[in-house]
Amino acid sequence: MSQNISALVNNAKAIKCLYYNEALSSSDISNYIGKSIPHAIKVLNELIKEGYVIEKGYASSSGGRKPLQYSLIPDTHYIVSVAISQFYIQIGILDMNNRFVADIVQHELELYDLKADNLIAEIEKYITQSGINSSKILGVGVTMPGFIDPVKGINYTHLDCKDTSLVDYMQQALSLPVFIENDSTAIALGEQKFGAAMYQDDAMVINLGWGIGLGMIVNGEIFRGHSGLAGEFSHIPLIKNGKLCKCGKHGCLETEASLIAIISKANEEIAQGQRSSLANYETIDADAIINEAVKGDMLSVKLISEAAYHIGQCLAILIHIMNPAIIIFSGKASVIGRLWMAPIQQAINEHCIPRLAAYTELVISNLNANAQLIGGAVLVVESIGKLLGDKIEALNKELDINQ
Amino acid sequence: MSQNISALVNNAKAIKCLYYNEALSSSDISNYIGKSIPHAIKVLNELIKEGYVIEKGYASSSGGRKPLQYSLIPDTHYIVSVAISQFYIQIGILDMNNRFVADIVQHELELYDLKADNLIAEIEKYITQSGINSSKILGVGVTMPGFIDPVKGINYTHLDCKDTSLVDYMQQALSLPVFIENDSTAIALGEQKFGAAMYQDDAMVINLGWGIGLGMIVNGEIFRGHSGLAGEFSHIPLIKNGKLCKCGKHGCLETEASLIAIISKANEEIAQGQRSSLANYETIDADAIINEAVKGDMLSVKLISEAAYHIGQCLAILIHIMNPAIIIFSGKASVIGRLWMAPIQQAINEHCIPRLAAYTELVISNLNANAQLIGGAVLVVESIGKLLGDKIEALNKELDINQ
DNA sequence: CAAACTTTTTTAAATTTTTAAAAAGATTAC
């Protein structure tokens, strides 16, 4: 049995890199899994026999024999991704080529009101409606705010499940493998494999949403810190004697620059009689401010610019400590990236050693609103080694019983 | 020849872990190099044949056959370590058990006046006086402030060597392998292998000296960032409209909390007639303030406390981003660690999410003033793979010529 | 003090992995 384990690791690695690349040659795979070409070919042939992989014709060559291309067969398995944010949840299902194969659904559900049973019901409904056989689903990736231990499968901040872990509870109910991860970390995973952080070993991914999150990629891997709390970017103390934050401290970045903070400032200003097209809205929400800012409303632009400047101040600090190759703005609010960029860049220029600022690229994600859902799928793919391992263990148990 | 390379890697790894541990069993070595026990024993026997390693009797056992212990033979090779700081340089020589085998010498030499030829002459003199044959010296580790590329062997801030790199220039002159590294990074290396960061995968090492440096250990490895500038801790913007820093910005931590800043504040206060035992000194230097603070002089204590509080503020930010297991205070000024600790801890408590502060241990180095010198030696040991590789390459060239 | 249990060391066989050479397929230049 132990001989299976090393083979398993290589097979899992090959599946992963094929998921992230859709077509690769034997030599590519050899590089990804760090083994010789004959070895890589052996692995690929095994995966073909097992039905995961298919030969996909020849790629072009710069002079020499054309390399045979290998791909995952898209419809062998599917991945369900669940993206939870402060005010709604989204569910999607992706095939083995990382393509959404059913419409993404969105439910308005406040995180603080959300119950695990609620969530499970929505996921079950979605899977049924998709028409995809449950046996073909590799796993469910759930990504959400909170302090999360992905190994233990617990969210310490939300969705407490009393005597069992959230992951165990959901696995039991859904009869499917479940994995959980923090939303900002998931977005970083998505950017790393399919977005602006591809081929980057040191990237900081800012999750511009109702809060301000940070996912860190260090030495090509997601960095979580010693107890999983690294990247608490939004609670960096910024303003002396600032507003009280829900974390218990005063003047955190989050109290000044999150969408929620911007909304509350907008309401204050309007109440004080400030002229703005926002006054025409019954309730001012994030979309209202974003829309009016795009249209040129002075107050909306001012509020976003001020928030962005504060974010830039904190980014300057982050750059001094981490010296990243790139900072990526992702998450819900990144779609209006242009509005944030100028004041952020200005704050960085003012507060950073010039050499450091010059070495750091700032970009807006091209994954748009889907970064978190994609990250949830990546989360499942990254766990494929574990999934295959569990399957083999189960098979071995059956064998033991039959003997 | 290629078969030598993989053997070489394992031999180098074995030598490294023996340097860091002074006596290990075959099973320990097997764990360190990540190979099976029979393989580890093979490596050890090779190293015994080559004269590096010796069997060192048996260790005790908790029930079972006693393990044979292996050690490096101390006097086969030596390492020269050169620690350069703002105002003086120190030179030491260590054996293969990481023990100083000659007195450490110290020269008062301002970094800005220092020339490479100067430095080389001092190193040559020191080696001659030590009486150790140059052929037995594995290499010279030079550690100093500045923005350093250890791979290219260049210090971009100090000791410019025009058309050649500092490392090439020194190697030519000394006829010995030379390695350079930033002082704070070297201190982190020293702490990682012999100090408070042993067995810690996520540690931040603060270099309390004339400036305030930071060496980062992330996932068990020194973290340098994308372009080698990570850990620019002392230039975190702290004070709004603060003093001008030599980096070009205003209000950096360094302008408020470094020993140099403290000295200048002390002079100001004394000039303004502030009562203090410091007034009895002709020139107030770091030692004066440290000594008087220890004796209880109010002004000295106040100055150090204020600086420490500012350092604590920045540490709170660092903790939010990195979530380290431990923060270690090392470097010259760490010997008066007790004086710093209370205000630092207070600032952290005030500015950190409680859960994060609780998970972070703060300790004072027990390597005292020698962390940088030890780090310089570690730097050479870490490069042993390269050294052995060069040796084999040279041998192969000779063989080619003879054939 | 002998039996039972632990741990380390040795050995030989099995397995994994790589290397290197040969074969095959494709491009380029003359």
Add this chain to the structure above:
DNA sequence: GTAATCTTTTTAAAAATTTAAAAAAGTTTG
């Protein structure tokens, strides 16, 4: 059109590495 070049694939042999069992050397317990 063909020789020269280049790259990928296949193959078989060689090398590296691990596994597992046996042997050796202790410790503990009743």
